[in-house]
Amino acid sequence: VNVAIQVAEQMADFLMSGGVTNALNMPSLSAEEAPKLKPYMALAEKLGSLVGQLTTGAVSRISVHTEGAAAELNAKPIVSAVLAGYLQTQTATVNMVNAPVLARERGLEVREVRTEREADYHTLLRVSVKTEDGERSVAGTLFGDSAPRLVELLGIKIEADLAGPMLYVVNEDAPGFIGRLGTALGEAGVNIGTFHLGRRSAGGEAVLLLSVDEAVTPDLLTKVRALPGVKTAMGLNF
Structure with a gap:
């Protein structure tokens, strides 16, 4: 019960101030970092959800690749958001705090990759999953540093707002x-x-x-x- 209360308090703290401190499973996120990270976490959750909805079969590995400006940020909350989005397609009891633990319990290998150089976009987040059938990936960026936008789907360039x-x-x-x-x-x-x-x-x-x-x-x-x-x-x- 105490653990459940602590998780609830941490989630409330994040929603109210953007900060997460002393989280059981989620890396600490200061209130100063939160404004810059929040749009990336929103993008990460959407990309995780997208790849989860598109993928059939068991996933053995999920990789989170940050490029450009995204590579300079604290990646742990971004990875947690990806995992939350992905796992929410399978269970309703997941959030950004408990997602890393649930991923480990399911035997999911999680990789984080950084590339500081810019390519086609000033900032880019790519999420890839590996299954028995191979690997597939989706990628997104932020328009105006705040609006999440899909820019690549299974190797095809496409721009879309993932909503509804x-x-x-x-x-x-x-x-x-x-x-x-x-x-x-x-x-x-x-x-x-x-x-x-x-x-x-x-x-x-x-x-x-x-x-x-x-x-x-x-x-x-x-x-x-x-x-x-x-x-x-x-x-x-x-």
Whole structure:
């Protein structure tokens, strides 16, 4: 009981001031660090959730790679946020304080990698998971140093805000597909909020992320999967 009370107090302290001190499982985060780290932790949690929702099969390793400005920060809270986002797709009892312990209990290897040089973005956070089927990764950045934004999905460049219910589609890049998809969604009464598209090459594999007003239903997924050229379709939620 005392442990539960301590965790609750630490979470309350973080939510009120941004600081976490003497946490049982989470590295200390000072109130001075919190304003700079909070948007990164929000991005980290979203990326962890995304890779968790997209991955089937057992994950043996999760890697958190910080690049550019992100590599100069205290990475431990960022890693904890990634783990919380990932594990929340499997259990509702996880948070940023207990996520590292739950990860260890599940035998999940956690790696942290830093690259201080900048590449395409001033700051970048990449999350990769390893399964029996191989490795997959997602990456995101901060726009205006505060707005989390997905910029890469499974090796494909795509910019999207991960928020609310979304429809995720992998398809063959071909003329007319977007029109057919739009028609199918319209006939199902689905309203599209935002539309994001990326592709490996012309005529190659393409990825669509659409924010929608309501959660994606099994009936809608059946309709989308029946469209010519669709390889994968699933609902996401953030």
